[in-house]
Amino acid sequence: TSAYSSPAKSLGDPGITPLSPSHIVKDSDADDAVEQLFLVVVAIDFGTTSSGYAYSFTKEPECIHVMRRWEGGDPGVSNQKTPTTILLTPERKFHSFGYAARDFYHDLDPTESKHWLYFEKFKMKLHTTGNLTMETDLTAANGKKVKALEIFAYALQFFKEQALKELSDQGGSDFENTEVRWVITVPAIWKQPAKQFMRQAAYKAGMASPENPEQLIIALEPEAASIYCRKLRLHQMIDLSSRAPVNGYSPSDTIGTGFTQAKEHVRHKRQSRTFMVENVIGEIWSELEEGDRYIVVDSGGGTVDMTVHQIRLPEGHLKELYKATGGPYGSLGVDYEFEKLLCKIFGEDFIEQFKIKRPAAWVDLMIAFESRKRAAAPDRTNPLNITLPFSFIDYYKKFRGHSVEHALRKSNVDFVKWSSQGMLRMSPDAMNALFKPTIDQIVQHLSEVFDKPEVTNVKFLFLVGGFAESPLLQQAVQSAFGSRCRVIIPQDVGLTILKGAVLFGLDPAVIKVRRSPLTYGVGVLNRFVEGKHPPEKLLVKDGTRWCTDVFDKFISADQSVALGETVTRSYTPAKPSQLVIVINIYSSEQDNVGFITESGVKKCGTLRLDLTGTDASVPNRREIKTLMQFGDTEIKAMAIDVATSKSVKVGIDFLNY
Numbered sequence: 001t002s003a004y005s006s007p008a009k010s011l012g013d014p015g016i017t018p019l020s021p022s023h024i025v026k027d028s029d030a031d032d033a034v035e036q037l038f039l040v041v042v043a044i045d046f047g048t049t050s051s052g053y054a055y056s057f058t059k060e061p062e063c064i065h066v067m068r069r070w071e072g073g074d075p076g077v078s079n080q081k082t083p084t085t086i087l088l089t090p091e092r093k094f095h096s097f098g099y100a101a102r103d104f105y106h107d108l109d110p111t112e113s114k115h116w117l118y119f120e121k122f123k124m125k126l127h128t129t130g131n132l133t134m135e136t137d138l139t140a141a142n143g144k145k146v147k148a149l150e151i152f153a154y155a156l157q158f159f160k161e162q163a164l165k166e167l168s169d170q171g172g173s174d175f176e177n178t179e180v181r182w183v184i185t186v187p188a189i190w191k192q193p194a195k196q197f198m199r200q201a202a203y204k205a206g207m208a209s210p211e212n213p214e215q216l217i218i219a220l221e222p223e224a225a226s227i228y229c230r231k232l233r234l235h236q237m238i239d240l241s242s243r244a245p246v247n248g249y250s251p252s253d254t255i256g257t258g259f260t261q262a263k264e265h266v267r268h269k270r271q272s273r274t275f276m277v278e279n280v281i282g283e284i285w286s287e288l289e290e291g292d293r294y295i296v297v298d299s300g301g302g303t304v305d306m307t308v309h310q311i312r313l314p315e316g317h318l319k320e321l322y323k324a325t326g327g328p329y330g331s332l333g334v335d336y337e338f339e340k341l342l343c344k345i346f347g348e349d350f351i352e353q354f355k356i357k358r359p360a361a362w363v364d365l366m367i368a369f370e371s372r373k374r375a376a377a378p379d380r381t382n383p384l385n386i387t388l389p390f391s392f393i394d395y396y397k398k399f400r401g402h403s404v405e406h407a408l409r410k411s412n413v414d415f416v417k418w419s420s421q422g423m424l425r426m427s428p429d430a431m432n433a434l435f436k437p438t439i440d441q442i443v444q445h446l447s448e449v450f451d452k453p454e455v456t457n458v459k460f461l462f463l464v465g466g467f468a469e470s471p472l473l474q475q476a477v478q479s480a481f482g483s484r485c486r487v488i489i490p491q492d493v494g495l496t497i498l499k500g501a502v503l504f505g506l507d508p509a510v511i512k513v514r515r516s517p518l519t520y521g522v523g524v525l526n527r528f529v530e531g532k533h534p535p536e537k538l539l540v541k542d543g544t545r546w547c548t549d550v551f552d553k554f555i556s557a558d559q560s561v562a563l564g565e566t567v568t569r570s571y572t573p574a575k576p577s578q579l580v581i582v583i584n585i586y587s588s589e590q591d592n593v594g595f596i597t598e599s600g601v602k603k604c605g606t607l608r609l610d611l612t613g614t615d616a617s618v619p620n621r622r623e624i625k626t627l628m629q630f631g632d633t634e635i636k637a638m639a640i641d642v643a644t645s646k647s648v649k650v651g652i653d654f655l656n657y
Contacts, residue, residue, distance in 0.1 A: 038181035042163045043219070043501035045081070045185050046155065046198075048123045048302030048330060050466065051098075052081035053163050054498045061506045064499050068166055081494065084123065086155055090115040092146065097158045102367075105141075106360045113360055114142050119151055120363070121332060124302040126194040127187065128328070133655055134200065141359040152201035156184070160207055181215060182207045183505035185497055187298075188220035188324030189305045189517075192605065192654040195634050200655065217508055218633045219501045222298040222307040222324065225464040227510055228500030229296065230316060232490055240478040240487040287459075293321060294460040295485070297446065297477070298497065299467035302330040304442050308455050312512065322454045323515040323558045327445060331373075331467040333438030338369050341434065345411040350399050354392065361389040376431045377471040384431050385423040393422065432472060439476045446481065458485045464496040513562050516630050518587040521553040522569075522607070523596040537595070551586065551593045551601065554628060558591075561631040570642070571624050573611065581609040581624065585652075605654035609639050624648055 042055040054066045082098030087105050089095050095116075096104055105118045117140035125148060129136055137145040160177070167175040186198055195218050202208060208215035288294070288311050297306045305326030310319045343351050355362045365388065372384045393404050400407070408418045415430035449455055463477055468489055478487045490496050504510065528538055528545035539546045554567045571581055586596045587604040595601075609624050623642040628635065639650040 038215075039179040040167060040175075041181045041183060041502055041505035042167075043183040043185065043224075043498055043505055044156065044159050044163075045221075045498040045501060046123065046159075047081070047084055047300055047466070048121055048332060049084060050081035050301070050494075051084045051155070051159070052495070052498055053159050054495070054502050055163065055167070056502045056506060058506065061503075064502050066495060066498065067162070081498075083120070084155070085118065085120040086122075086151060086158075087119075088117040088140075088146065088154075090117075092117065094154045094158070097155060102363065106363060108360065110358065110360070117142065117144055117146060118359065118363075119146075121301070122148070122151060124328065124332070126197055127190060127303060132193045132197055134197075136197075141355075141363075143356060149197070149201055149204060152198070153204035156202050156207060157205035160205055177206065178215075180207075181217065181505055183217045183219050183501045185219045185221045185224055185501045187300075187303045187305045187326065188222050188307055189303060189326045191517075192635055196653070196655050199634070217505055219504045220307070220324065220633050221300070221465070221497050222296045222305050223318075223511055223633075224497045224500030224504050225298050225462065226294075226296045226307065226309050226318060226500065227503045228496050229294075229462045229464070229488070229490060230311075230318075231503070232488075237491060238489045240474060240482065240489065293455070293458050294462065295446075295449070295455070295458050296462045296464060297442075297468075298326075298465040299442065299463065299473065300330050300465040301332050301467070302328060304329040304445070304465075304467070306446065306449060308449070308458070317510060317512045319513040320511065320515050320560070322449065322452055323517045325445065325449060327441070329438055329441040329445065331438070331470070333441070334373055334434050335366065335369065337434040337437060338373075341413070341416070341430075345413055345416065346396060346404070346407050347400075350396060353399065354395055358389075358391050358395060361391040361395075364389045365392060372426075372431070373434075374469070376428070376435065378432075378475045380428040380431075383417075383425045383427050385419060385421075385425050387423050390422075435470070435472045439473055442473065443476055443480045446477070450481065450484065461485050461487045463487060463489045464493055466494045468493045509563060511563070513560050514631055514633075515558050515560055516555045517557065518589060518604075519553060519557045519591060519593055520555050520585060520587050520604075520630070520635075521551050521593065521596075522583050522585055523548075524550050524552045526550045549595045549597050551596050551598075553593065555630050556591050557589055563631045564629065565631050566627040566629055569626050569628075571609065571626060572621055573624075576622070579610070579612045581611065583607040583609075584657075585654075603657070605652065606657040607637060608651040608653065610649040610651070611641075626650065628652070 038058060040055050040057050042053055044053045045051060052067055054064055056064045083102060084098075085101045086097050087095045087101035095101065101118070102120075105113060105116060108116060119138060119140055122138050125136070125138055126132060134147075134149050136148045138148045138151050139145055160182075164175050164177065164180070167180075182202065184198055184202060186195055198218060199208075199213075199216060202216050203210060290312065291310060293308060293310045295306055295308050297304065303326055305324055307324045308321040310321050311317075312319055339351065365386075368387045368389075372386050375384055388404065396404050396407070405418045408416065408424075415427040415433075417425045419425045450458070461477065461481055463474065467473055474487075474489065481487060525539070525546040525548055526533075528547040533547040537547045537549055539548045552569070554569075555561065571583065573581055583606065584603050585605040585607055586593075586601050588598075588601045590598075590600055593601055596603075607626065607628075609626070611622075611624070624639055625642050626637060626639045628637045635652060635654075637650050637652040639648040640646070641648050
């Protein structure tokens with residue numbers, strides 16, 4: 001509160017060099033000059049359950065190359081991505097990632113494996129940790145803790161090395177990191193600290209640096225999907241609502257079977273991993289007129305998040321109409337339901353013990369479940385068999401003194417039977433019941449979004465992300481919303497975000513207007529006004545009456561902000577000798593905030609102005625003008641010393657405050 005603020009107007013000052021030039025420059029020629037510094041854009045889709053990368057050379061932006069096929073793979077799961085699993089040696093050094101990590105861990109002797117550190121599905125920790133810091137820990141399968149930042153940095157470094165190696169092999173000469181612009185995707189509903197955490201992990205992995213932040217762009221998953229969806233042509237998608245056949249399949253085949261046929265149809269063509277993205281706008285797009293609205297639902301392993309966009313022609317720029325929303329309703333929810341079912345049958349005490357004592361066998365069981373989970377469909381009639389690992393059967397007998405078969409008989413879970421081949425036999429209804437809670441939450445959330453006044457007249461709903469491959473989810477969304485809009489699923493739906501993220505890296509300015517998810521501001525002193533200000537906020541200093549804790553609002557929740565639009569404030573050091581000004585930033589989900597002490601207002605970060613190295617012979621009362629940008633995927637700030645017009649070093653921090 002030492003720095004009081006003048007109620008400066010929120011007018012951008014064009015005389016100041018912006019932080020990331022490519023995001024603010026209006027005329028496109030200048031834009032090209034910035035973009036040409038990088039030879040290639042590599043996007044990493046760092047997912048909860050699976051991850052991958054894709055790239056495009058800036059000279060031929062219409063070709064998107066998806067990473068080489070990886071070693072390993074699972075029965076019943078075909079895709080270009082690799083599981084998000086990581087293995088560290090007992091000495092906590094990086095060992096392997098993906099299928100390689102999983103298989104190596106699985107083949108270790110149980111006496112050895114308990115010393116190795118195996119992590120999976122760890123990305124959700126960034127979403128669920130309320131007070132995320134650089135010190136936040138992750139727990140390995142054996143119960144040991146490691147700093148989350150290290151794990152994320154190892155994973156990103158692995159992708160960095162894989163991508164650079166592939167680019168070098170392809171070009172025949174070593175590819176330098178400096179020639180790459182990196183894009184990392186995160187859920188749009190992630191709060192600012194989680195985005196900053198990802199950026200810090202990328203710096204640690206050597207992708208970019210605090211001195212060269214533009215080399216890394218954080219992209220929002222549903223936005224990336226949206227950018228890709230507008231390029232779709234009719235043969236590249238499945239329209240669940242069409243009464244006419246798509247690709248020559250009638251609608252009755254489309255759910256489920258049409259998907260398989262369509263996939264086959266793609267697979268024959270796809271010996272290469274290069275996707276052409278036409279520069280024209282796709283056919284689906286040609287039906288959209290200026291001002292049309294559509295919703296993108298990105299359903300992944302951990303989170304589901306959705307964004308509502310409106311088209312601005314002629315360039316087809318996008319404008320966000322309603323702040324991104326969603327929640328932890330990803331396909332992991334189905335895995336948790338399966339785990340709950342196992343606890344119900346075999347006892348929670350046994351499952352907890354089994355996970356700790358036989359972690360590799362537990363991983364095996366979940367892999368077996370995964371391939372059956374993918375076979376679930378609305379019209380399925382035959383049961384689904386899940387193989388129980390031998391060590392599960394064996395350990396259960398030791399633990400309880402009776403057989404797995406006996407447990408199933410007395411559990412009263414009548415839709416799960418024991419088959420003589422050593423498998424759990426689930427009826428289709430039992431499997432569908434595991435999906436229900438998660439799918440219900442998605443449909444419920446979508447209904448709430450559809451009811452918002454900003455979200456009327458939506459023309460299309462694009463269902464993307466790995467979970468969108470599920471016929472159960474497709475059917476639920478189609479039956480709930482098919483009457484309001486057309487439900488469209490891109491083919492290769494699991495790669496939609498990856499390809500869109502590459503397009504975003506090539507042209508980050510395509511999304512012109514976003515909505516702020518929260519209200520942001522700072523605490524300031526204002527002149528005390530009798531009758532207006534509460535008496536307990538009165539502070540008398542050198543004979544002047546001040547009102548403390550006043551919330552000075554930078555931006556409101558759900559307010560629309562254009563790319564490059566700045567919020568300007570001026571701050572003055574309390575004493576001329578002061579070298580650092582630290583200003584606390586507060587946030588709230590409410591619009592109208594009067595004081596920083598109100599309920600729901602949280603301190604969420606700091607703005608730090610470093611005045612060292614600026615000229616000390618300036619007038620007594622220095623004015624530091626601060627410009628903040630809220631229209632990008634991350635919040636950015638810069639500052640200038642008004643007397644000298646020199647820029648002041650500024651840091652905006654949501655992690656270490």
